[in-house]
Each structure stands twice: as structure tokens, then as C-alpha cells.
Amino acid sequence: MKTYLIGITGASGSIYAVRLVEELLKRDIKIFLTATSNGKAVMKHETGLEFNEWSNGLKKQYTNLIIEEIDNLFSPAASGSYKMDGTIIIPCSMGTLGEISCGITKNLLTRAADVALKEKRELIIVPRETPLNAIHLENMLKLSKMGVSIIPAMPGFYHKPEALSDVINFVVGKILDYLKIQNNLFEKWGN
Numbered sequence: 001m002k003t004y005l006i007g008i009t010g011a012s013g014s015i016y017a018v019r020l021v022e023e024l025l026k027r028d029i030k031i032f033l034t035a036t037s038n039g040k041a042v043m044k045h046e047t048g049l050e051f052n053e054w055s056n057g058l059k060k061q062y063t064n065l066i067i068e069e070i071d072n073l074f075s076p077a078a079s080g081s082y083k084m085d086g087t088i089i090i091p092c093s094m095g096t097l098g099e100i101s102c103g104i105t106k107n108l109l110t111r112a113a114d115v116a117l118k119e120k121r122e123l124i125i126v127p128r129e130t131p132l133n134a135i136h137l138e139n140m141l142k143l144s145k146m147g148v149s150i151i152p153a154m155p156g157f158y159h160k161p162e163a164l165s166d167v168i169n170f171v172v173g174k175i176l177d178y179l180k181i182q183n184n185l186f187e188k189w190g191n
């Protein structure tokens with residue numbers, strides 16, 4: 001069974017994480033799910049969802065979901081010896097991006113990202129900020145050069161979205177495509 005840690009930070013766009021988590025869980029992928037305190041607050045502000053209520057609701061449905069406190073550095077996800085396929089940070093704030101690019105690992109999410117880097121495992125970062133300053137760009141370039149997949153929350157419009165869900169599905173579909181997970185979340189160009 002594939003296993004990923006998914007982390008939600010305080011960047012705008014937790015709705016992308018909600019969609020991604022649902023898609024992965026129904027495909028029997030094991031997920032360690034965590035959120036920063038800012039991630040929980042912005043999620044509540046933008047979607048009305050309480051992270052704990054939402055994730056505990058999913059837990060009742062899916063045994064392949066493990067919910068982790070952000071400061072639980074005793075989690076298996078914090079150790080390189082645990083067989084984890086990768087870490088996905090969605091949405092990723094510029095603050096968390098900066099910590100990862102400097103090797104600062106004060107919470108479970110940044111530690112899991114650091115472990116993914118040292119173990120040469122998949123690390124997918126879905127940054128969201130605009131405009132980007134030179135620090136943001138340099139941090140992304142540095143991580144990209146280390147093999148990190150930077151998949152910005154940057155929806156396209158060539159699939160002619162009609163509803164907000166089409167825009168969300170485009171970004172999540174791109175991540176699933178990247179993970180080589182078959183999906184029809186958006187119409188592929190040329191198909």
C-alpha cells in the first residue's frame with residue numbers, strides 16, 4: 001500500500017487538500033494527515049470546515065487515514081526508517097517553504113519533508129502566493145534542484161471550467177497525474 005504524509009499549511013487553498021485527501025483515501029492509499037495551526041485557521045476561514053471535525057469524519061469512513069498532531073515528532077512519519085512513499089504539502093505557505101529550504105524541522109510536517117529529502121523520496125510542494133518575491137523564488141529553485149516537485153496551485157483555463165469545482169479538480173488532477181494515479185478530474189489536452 002502506498003503511504004504519503006499530507007500536510008496543510010496556512011496558505012490560501014486548503015480546499016485543494018480536502019479534494020486531494022478524498023481522492024487518495026478512496027484509492028486505498030494510506031495517509032498520515034496533519035495541519036499547522038495556521039493551516040487549520042485559514043481552512044476554517046476559507047471553507048468553513050473545522051480541520052478536526054472534517055478529518056475525524058473521514059477517519060470513521062477510512063481505516064487508511066491516520067491523523068497526526070503537528071507537533072508529534074514521535075509519529076512514524078518523522079522517521080526515515082518508516083516506509084513512507086512521500087510527503088505532499090498542500091497548500092504550502094511561503095513560511096513553511098522557507099523552513100524546508102533551510103533545513104528547519106520544528107514540526108512534523110517540516111520534519112517529514114526533511115526526511116523525504118534525505119531519503120530521496122517524493123516531496124511535492126503546492127505553493128500558493130502572489131506576487132512572489134526573490135526569497136520565495138530562490139527557495140523554490142533550491143528545492144527544485146534537489147528533486148522536489150513544485151506544483152503551484154495555478155489552475156489552467158484551457159479545459160474551460162464552468163464551476164469552482166472544475167478549477168479545484170484541475171490542480172488536484174495535476175497532482176494525481178504526477179503521482180501516476182489514473183483520474184478523470186479534468187479533460188486532458190488532446191484526448
Ligand SMILES: Cc1cc2nc3c(=O)[nH]c(=O)nc-3n(C[C@H](O)[C@H](O)[C@H](O)COP(=O)(O)O)c2cc1C
Pocket residue numbers: 008009010011012036037038039042045092093094095096128129130
Ligand atoms: C486568510 C489567510 C490567507 C493566507 N494566504 C497565504 C498564502 O496564500 N500564501 C502564504 O504563503 N501565506 C498566506 N498566509 C499567511 C500564512 O498563514 C502565514 O505566513 C503563516 O505564518 C504560515 O504558517 P504555516 O506555514 O505554519 O502554516 C495567509 C494568511 C491568512 C490569514
